[in-house]
Amino acid sequence: MPAITLRGVAKSYGGGDYAVKNLDLTVPDGAFMCLLGPSGCGKTTTLRMIAGLEQPTAGTIAVGDRVLDSVEGGLYVPPEKRGMGLVFQNYALWPHLSIRENVEFGLRMRKVPAAERRSRAEAALRMVHVDAAMDRYPSQLSGGQQQRVALARMLAVNPSVLLLDEPLSNLDARLRLEMRAELKRIHEESGATIVFVTHDQLEALTMATDIAVMNDGELQQLAAPMDMYARPANRFVAEFVGSPPMAIIDVGPSPTGLAASLLRFTEARSTRVPPAAVGIRPEALRLGAPPASAWHEEALVEAVLPAGSSWTVRLRVLDTEMYALSYTPVQAVPGDVLTCWTEEMHLFDADGVRIPAEDSSADSSEDRVEAGA
Numbered sequence: 001m002p003a004i005t006l007r008g009v010a011k012s013y014g015g016g017d018y019a020v021k022n023l024d025l026t027v028p029d030g031a032f033m034c035l036l037g038p039s040g041c042g043k044t045t046t047l048r049m050i051a052g053l054e055q056p057t058a059g060t061i062a063v064g065d066r067v068l069d070s071v072e073g074g075l076y077v078p079p080e081k082r083g084m085g086l087v088f089q090n091y092a093l094w095p096h097l098s099i100r101e102n103v104e105f106g107l108r109m110r111k112v113p114a115a116e117r118r119s120r121a122e123a124a125l126r127m128v129h130v131d132a133a134m135d136r137y138p139s140q141l142s143g144g145q146q147q148r149v150a151l152a153r154m155l156a157v158n159p160s161v162l163l164l165d166e167p168l169s170n171l172d173a174r175l176r177l178e179m180r181a182e183l184k185r186i187h188e189e190s191g192a193t194i195v196f197v198t199h200d201q202l203e204a205l206t207m208a209t210d211i212a213v214m215n216d217g218e219l220q221q222l223a224a225p226m227d228m229y230a231r232p233a234n235r236f237v238a239e240f241v242g243s244p245p246m247a248i249i250d251v252g253p254s255p256t257g258l259a260a261s262l263l264r265f266t267e268a269r270s271t272r273v274p275p276a277a278v279g280i281r282p283e284a285l286r287l288g289a290p291p292a293s294a295w296h297e298e299a300l301v302e303a304v305l306p307a308g309s310s311w312t313v314r315l316r317v318l319d320t321e322m323y324a325l326s327y328t329p330v331q332a333v334p335g336d337v338l339t340c341w342t343e344e345m346h347l348f349d350a351d352g353v354r355i356p357a358e359d360s361s362a363d364s365s366e367d368r369v370e371a372g373a
């Protein structure tokens, strides 16, 4: 299956506002791409355009050489002729059909012979581990099992492109975790190209091979999950990806307190234009004796929040409240004064765009980070 490409794609539902603006995006063959962003950023609209359920207002959508939409060329291929499988948040199973019959339904529509229908339905149900419940009815299954049946129904048709819109949002935390692992396994086993819409950054980080972060109808960054986490292209991505979020401290033009301390440190180590903002991830803010090269300040412990395997500490650093996340026990109580330090800062310019590190090959031109807002 060749790559899916969107070129100059825009969508307006009328009234002058654009749900998606001039989107250029390539989904490589076999990718598990997550479209990630806050509510209303245009993720679902993008997915529905790929599916053919919405027509773009401008641009082209193609799979390899096959053009599916071309506004300029007056071309539009309807959903049923695109050969893509769809699962939406509100999946619906037929209540009066057994699980097996539900999964066979799509194959029946495609006039697949009975024996083949049966074996393909069984194979799909085995893949999602619901084959033991094949002869039951949807009402006899848990929400998570029903969700898997909806997936099996799509997988039985064997589409080479799967389009999923928040398919895990109706599940409880434990099932979501289980289904993330299942989806990853299904992706690896089937070799299908997956486009997955979510507003949950953890879902995207854990499952995707590529993440496209959108905001306000525009692509903010396209990168592999850990690249995006390590080198967010701009302030929006930096704050959206990661939990607890990165602290971003504005430092210009006449900073005081923590901002002044950070600016002094970055200016002493760089010949470049000073940053307009400095970001520090909670796990990069360490407590204890700092190495000589690290930025450090005294911090007043305000609260210690143990969570079994991690410790979140609320600190007051000069004039600013910050969070440190530790994966080793923190022996401190409110009122203690500790040294906090870091060697990992993210610098942003006045437009909120990442300033690449001078001494790091990680921020090189080979970086997969494509876009900055």
Ligand SMILES: Nc1ncnc2c1ncn2[C@@H]1O[C@H](COP(=O)(O)OP(=O)(O)OP(=O)(O)O)[C@@H](O)[C@H]1O
Residues within 6 Å of the ligand: 013, 018, 019, 037, 038, 039, 040, 041, 042, 043, 044, 045, 046, 199
């Ligand atoms: N059928 C429609 N008619 C008019 N406006 C729409 C329609 N569908 C979406 N929109 C608008 O387009 C914008 C993008 O919506 P979209 O559903 O694509 O965002 P989203 O990122 O998927 O959000 P959510 O996570 O809330 O589903 C929003 O401002 C939304 O109100």
